[in-house]
Amino acid sequence: QVTLTESGPALVKPTQTLTLTCTFSGFSLSTSGMCVTWIRQAPGKALEWLARIDWDDAKYYHTSLKTRLKISRASSTNQVVLTMTDVDPVDTATYYCARNVLGAKYSLIYWGQGTLVTVSS
Amino acid sequence: QSALTQTASVSGSPGQSITISCTGTSSDVGRYDYVSWYQQHPNKAPKLMIYDVTKRPSGVSDRFSGSKSGNTASLTISGLQAEDEGDYYCASYATSTPWLFGGGTKVTVL
Numbered sequence: 623q624v625t626l627t628e629s630g631p632a633l634v635k636p637t638q639t640l641t642l643t644c645t646f647s648g649f650s651l652s653t654s655g656m657c658v659t660w661i662r663q664a665p666g667k668a669l670e671w672l673a674r675i676d677w678d679d680a681k682y683y684h685t686s687l688k689t690r691l692k693i694s695r696a697s698s699t700n701q702v703v704l705t706m707t708d709v710d711p712v713d714t715a716t717y718y719c720a721r722n723v724l725g726a727k728y729s730l731i732y733w734g735q736g737t738l739v740t741v742s743s
Numbered sequence: 744q745s746a747l748t749q750t751a752s753v754s755g756s757p758g759q760s761i762t763i764s765c766t767g768t769s770s771d772v773g774r775y776d777y778v779s780w781y782q783q784h785p786n787k788a789p790k791l792m793i794y795d796v797t798k799r800p801s802g803v804s805d806r807f808s809g810s811k812s813g814n815t816a817s818l819t820i821s822g823l824q825a826e827d828e829g830d831y832y833c834a835s836y837a838t839s840t841p842w843l844f845g846g847g848t849k850v851t852v853l
Contacts, residue, residue: 659842668746669781669789669832671842685840718788728777728836729794736788 624648626658626719626734633740640709640739644702644719651695651702653677655725658702660693662715663736670715675702676727709741747772747833747845754851760821763848765833766814771843773814777836780809780818784829792831793818820850828852 630642644658651658660672673693674682683691692705702719716738720730748766755761763780765772772778778796781789791800793809796816806821816835820827833845 661844668847669834669844671834671840671844674841682841720788723791723794723800726794726798728775728834728842729779729791729800730781730789730834731791731794731800733788733790 624721624732626721626732628717628719628734628737630717630737630739632738633742634709635743636710636741637708640706640713640741642704642706642717642719642737642739644704644734646700646702646719646721649721651675651677651700653724655722655727657722657727658695659720659722659730660702660704661718661720661730662713663718664712664715667715672717673704674727711741713739714741715739747835747843749831749833749845749848751846752849752851754853755820755823756853757823757825759823760819761823761850763818763820763831763833763850765816765818765835765845767816767835767837767843768814770839771814771835771837772811772816774838775836776811778809778811778816779834780807781832781834782827782829783832789832823852825852 626646656677659674716736721732723729780793783789
């Protein structure tokens with residue numbers, strides 16, 4: 623059974639760095655074809671793709687956010703971490719992590735429940 | 744890079760068929776067969792309905808089907824049911840940024 627769970631602070635102040643953790647079970651990120659992706663959704667808005675890390679440690683970032691984002695994994699603990707620097711109130715959103723259909727990089731079949739992050743002073 | 748363009752809302756009666764469109768460009772939808780569709784109910788995580796334009800994950804009803812023509816991808820829901828009500832998002836690989844989502848379509852079952 624595949625599960626993903628996001629965790630992180632519910633409230634962050636502007637200009638601070640946000641660190642989110644995706645803890646997963648039921649699969650290994652070392653398996654060829656496996657990917658974990660971060661997506662966010664501002665209140666009442668559409669989904670927005672943020673970053674992805676692949677089984678071979680390849681990393682991909684949203685072009686407009688790449689200077690602020692860093693994705694990494696801790697293979698020994700089945701976790702993927704996303705850090706976002708210099709946050710702003712517009713970064714207020716529910717942040718999701720998700721896994722792909724094995725072998726289909728551009729699909730998100732397993733999702734966490736999401737974690738709401740509010741950026742406010 | 745702009746989001747993919749989706750009709751804001753679509754409605755239909757139970758049993759009818761509806762089609763949701765997702766318009767991109769020759770740098771995303773038109774170039775790659777990596778279009779996926781997601782259903783989202785209020786305050787829930789999205790659910791994958793279609794990937795790689797036409798593939799349906801195990802467990803997703805065959806009432807859902809995907810297609811693509813040129814720069815426009817489509818999701819068709821046949822035999823519309825009350826539980827199909829929700830928001831639907833398309834997504835595509837894109838040259839400019841690895842992945843783009845559409846703005847979302849609200850489906851209402853009358």
